[in-house]
Amino acid sequence: MILYDFHLHSSFSTDSDAPLQEMIEEAQRQELSGVCVTEHLDRDFVPEPGLFEADPGKVLQEIRRLQRLYGERIEILFGMELGLQEHLGPYYENLAAAYPFDFLIASQHLVEGKDPYEKNAWTGRTVSSLLLSYYEEMYENLKKMTAWDTLAHLDYIIRYVPEGTPEGEKEEWDKINELLPEILRLLIMQGKCLEINTAGLRTSIKRTNPSRELISLYRDLGGRKLTIGSDAHDPAWVGYGFEKARKMLKELGFSAYSIFRGRKETELPL
DSSP, X not given: OOOEEEEEOOTTSTTOOOOHHHHHHHHHHTTOSEEEEEEEEOTTOTTXXXXXXXOHXXXXXXXXXXXXXXXXXXXXXXXXXXXXXXXXXXXXXXXHHHSOOSEEEEEOOOBTTBOTTSGGGGTTOOHHHHHHHHHHHHHHHHHHOXXXXXXXXXXXXXXXXXXXXXXXXXXXXXXXXXXXXXXXXXXXXXXXXXXXXXXXXXXXXXXXXXXXXXXXXXXXXTOOOEEEEOOBXXXXXXXXTHHHHHHHHHHTTOOEEEEEETTEEEEEEO
């Protein structure tokens, strides 16, 4: 059973209206043992600077209040979701040293300075050309940034491919298929985790991010370190799809997932 949700957002993140206390209360109703609050911190978010920059100090203050309120009924841990960009390594290193984080997520949210959530990012592009740019940027960013514990929703961009976008060139797809194993090998070499993000199960793609195929490839390459998160932005989505994800992971041969306290990893059985 998956007892911890290690990826959720509240109204401290611009794309959520949910009070953090309501997220915690829902997690408690589901009898989760704990959650890690991972508000967005996308420094220098090119499309709209400052849009996704939660204040870690204010988030921590509210977490401390809720920890006192809920006591030992549910464990509430302090994290952040950090948006990857090439120049941000030193900034995130300093941030990680400045706050008592339990856990830090690395997320590639931009490609060529655009948000793939927005349709204009895809204008005049094929699926393969934008995906290739996305994974190339991710790979370079992960090599230059170390202040993180898990790579979130590896194939996140897949959620937002507009219907009717041309598939693109075979050569580009071949390059993507060569690059994805290199990203997974990098995680393994660095001792980082791969996040199993269940948000896609409630969207049109109807699967986790990354896909079952990529999770299987990660295991074949020797990867064993996993974190699991719902990416909930609303109480209704806390812990969503966890049992389906657990069954898939067991079928693929995984027996454990990881949680973090004070940036130190602990494995729990699936």
